[in-house]
Amino acid sequence: MSTTPWNLAQRAARMNPSIIREILKVTEKPGILSMAGGLPSADTFPVEALKTACDRVLSLNAKESLQYAASEGFAPLREWVAARVARLGLECSPDQVLITSGSQQGLDLVGKILCDAGAPVAVETPTYLGALQAFTPYEPLFTSLASDQEGPLPEAFGRLAHDAPGTRFAYLLPNYQNPTGRVMSAERRQAVMAAAKAANVPVVEDNPYGDLWFDEEPPAALSSLWPEGSIYLGSFSKVLTPGFRLGYIIAPKALYPKLLQAKQAADLHTPGFNQRVVYEVIKDGFLDQHIPSIRARYKANRDAMAAALEKYLPAGCEWQKPKGGMFFWIRLPEGLDAMALLPKAVDANIAYVPGAAFYAANPDPRALRLSFVTLTPELITEGVAILGRVLGEALESGVQPTP
Numbered sequence: 001m002s003t004t005p006w007n008l009a010q011r012a013a014r015m016n017p018s019i020i021r022e023i024l025k026v027t028e029k030p031g032i033l034s035m036a037g038g039l040p041s042a043d044t045f046p047v048e049a050l051k052t053a054c055d056r057v058l059s060l061n062a063k064e065s066l067q068y069a070a071s072e073g074f075a076p077l078r079e080w081v082a083a084r085v086a087r088l089g090l091e092c093s094p095d096q097v098l099i100t101s102g103s104q105q106g107l108d109l110v111g112k113i114l115c116d117a118g119a120p121v122a123v124e125t126p127t128y129l130g131a132l133q134a135f136t137p138y139e140p141l142f143t144s145l146a147s148d149q150e151g152p153l154p155e156a157f158g159r160l161a162h163d164a165p166g167t168r169f170a171y172l173l174p175n176y177q178n179p180t181g182r183v184m185s186a187e188r189r190q191a192v193m194a195a196a197k198a199a200n201v202p203v204v205e206d207n208p209y210g211d212l213w214f215d216e217e218p219p220a221a222l223s224s225l226w227p228e229g230s231i232y233l234g235s236f237s238k239v240l241t242p243g244f245r246l247g248y249i250i251a252p253k254a255l256y257p258k259l260l261q262a263k264q265a266a267d268l269h270t271p272g273f274n275q276r277v278v279y280e281v282i283k284d285g286f287l288d289q290h291i292p293s294i295r296a297r298y299k300a301n302r303d304a305m306a307a308a309l310e311k312y313l314p315a316g317c318e319w320q321k322p323k324g325g326m327f328f329w330i331r332l333p334e335g336l337d338a339m340a341l342l343p344k345a346v347d348a349n350i351a352y353v354p355g356a357a358f359y360a361a362n363p364d365p366r367a368l369r370l371s372f373v374t375l376t377p378e379l380i381t382e383g384v385a386i387l388g389r390v391l392g393e394a395l396e397s398g399v400q401p402t403p
Contacts, residue, residue, distance in 0.1 A: 011137040023353060026346055033383035035370040036351040038178060038326055042374075044294045045241045046281065053280035061276060069272030071264045073099025073248070077279040081234070081248050088210070089220035090232060092250050098259055101270045103208055103235040103247035107134035109262045110169075110204055110231060113255075115140040120164035122201065123171050124152050126358035126367070128178045131171050131206065142360035145170065149320060151177065151184045157195035169202045169231075175210040175218045176325025179358045179369040183323055186219035193225035208235045211291050213324035214299040228252050236278055238326075239291050244274040297373075298326065304377035305370065305384060312388030314395055328370045329355070333395060338368040341394055350386040 023036045057065050072078065078097040085092065100106045107130065115121060115138035123131070125147040132142070143164040145152040151174060160167045172192070174184040184192065196203050205222045223230035232250040240246075251259055263269070305328055306321045316333030332338060338354040345352065355367025370387075372380060 011139065014136050014139065016133070016136075023342075023351055026351060029346070029349075032346065032349045032351055033375060033379055033386070034351045035372070035375065035380075035383055036353050037374070038371055039374055040238050040242060040326075041294075041297060044297065046286070046290055049281050049286060049290075050241065050277065053277045056280055057273065057276045065273040065276045067272065069269045069275070071260055071269045073097065073270060074272060074275035074279060076283070077275050078248075080279060080283065081250070085221070085232065085234070085250060088207075089224035090227070090250065091224070092227070096250050096253060096256060098249045098251065098256065098263060099270045099275060100247045100249055100263065101267060102237060102242075102245040103206065103233045104130055104134065105245075105263075105266065105270075106233045106247055106249045107131050107206070109249065109259050109266065110233075111135040111138045111140075112262045112266075113258045114168045116168075120160070120167040121169060121171065122157075122160060122164065122167050123360050124173065124177070125360075126179060126355065126364070127171065127360060128173060128206065129357050132358075132360060135171075140168070143167065144360050144362070149182055150188045151182055152192060154188070154191040154195040157192070157199045157201055160199050160201055167199075167201045169204050170196060171204045171206065172222060173206045173209075174222050175207055176212060176322055176327075178209070178325070179327055179353070179355065180329040181320065181322030181325050181327045182329075183218055184222075189219055189222055189225065193222055197226050197229060202229045202231070204231045204233070206233045208233075208238050209325040211239050211287075212295060212298060212326065214295060214302065215323060218324070223250070228254075231255065239287060239294065240278060240281070244271075244278060246270065246274055246278055295324075301372045301375070301377055301380060304380045305372040308381045308384035312385045314388060314392045316395075317391070326371050326373045328372060330368050330370060331355075331364070332366040332368065332391065334366070335398070336391065336394055337365045339365060341390060344394070345387060345390050348386050348390050350383050350390070352387070 077099060078094040081097045082092050082094045111134050115135055117139035118141050120143050121135055121140040122143050122145050125144045145156040174189060176183055203222055210218055221232060223232040235247040249259060309319060318331040319328055339356055342354055353369040355369055356363035356365055
């Protein structure tokens with residue numbers, strides 16, 4: 001029996017470790033080729049620009065940048081964000097922008113002010129694991145929206161009134177979704193948002209990957225189609241650096257004060273130094289020159305993985321070539337279990353993320369996610385060849401380890 005004097009809150013029992021974070025510990029093993037974590041390539045980090053910006057901020061605004069700051073965020077950065085999202089068709093004022101400590105904090109704040117125990121929250125099938133983690137402690141009742149290769153089906157929203165009355169919001173990732181890599185067409189966006197509005201189900205739009213398109217820019221933001229019924233989440237992690245933990249929420253004015261209060265209770269404010277440094281880097285159009293170089297690198301990696309999958313994976317594996325983002329979503333042949341095979345893959349020096357963790361309900365044991373952005377094309381080819389060998393041996397033996 002435990003002798004601890006601590007009694008945990010009921011919500012603590014609902015908190016679970018991220019399978020991705022646990023797998024990342026395994027990838028520290030020397031020689032392992034990791035296609036597991038959704039980490040941007042460190043080779044894309046603009047180190048010199050950040051060094052110059054740090055020096056400039058400390059030279060010109062040291063006291064202000066090192067002091068406590070406004071909970072809403074650095075005003076010039078909020079103005080920049082408002083101007084930037086206008087490119088996506090989303091018109092907002094800077095006083096609707098809340099700077100967060102990564103978009104993951106944005107998810108937590110949304111959960112904190114909108115989720116109640118037993119209240120339904122709709123999510124895609126599958127959906128982002130980090131969102132499930134963020135919302136779960138607030139005890140919502142997850143309901144899965146039927147989805148296809150473009151995302152949730154519009155008719156799934158009409159069923160919510162019967163299947164999940166009182167749904168607080170639908171959490172959607174329209175651009176190169178994590179984990180599937182899928183993107184909603186303009187027609188699907190129109191239909192989904194019309195259905196959401198008709199069902200009176202607000203939308204939380206998460207868009208960390210929208211700038212990482214390869215061949216054509218994605219359509220306008222979902223939030224542009226129903227601004228008063230949408231919350232928009234953005235991030236600097238995938239296009240600049242994740243280490244600064246900088247993201248933002250754009251919220252309707254009626255909802256903003258409660259998000260701000262939740263932010264104040266969580267951490268008072270996102271580090272002012274980080275905000276000023278990032279603003280110093282991006283204020284004169286740096287991202288318009290920097291992001292195309294990321295796209296070119298990632299597209300080459302995407303193409304290398306697509307070719308390797310075609311060459312090395314056994315018959316019966318299914319996947320779609322993503323048009324942007326960072327991930328391939330693979331469905332294994334009948335009889336294979338991605339979680340059960342992971343230890344064997346790690347023993348062979350390859351790591352991936354089993355797909356079951358991305359489902360709110362009825363997980364698919366045959367699914368797995370591969371990231372293509374952190375390894376070189378040559379190592380991607382080598383890693384996929386190893387994965388193909390592991391899968392082929394499992395199919396031949398017909399016996400898998402116990403998950």
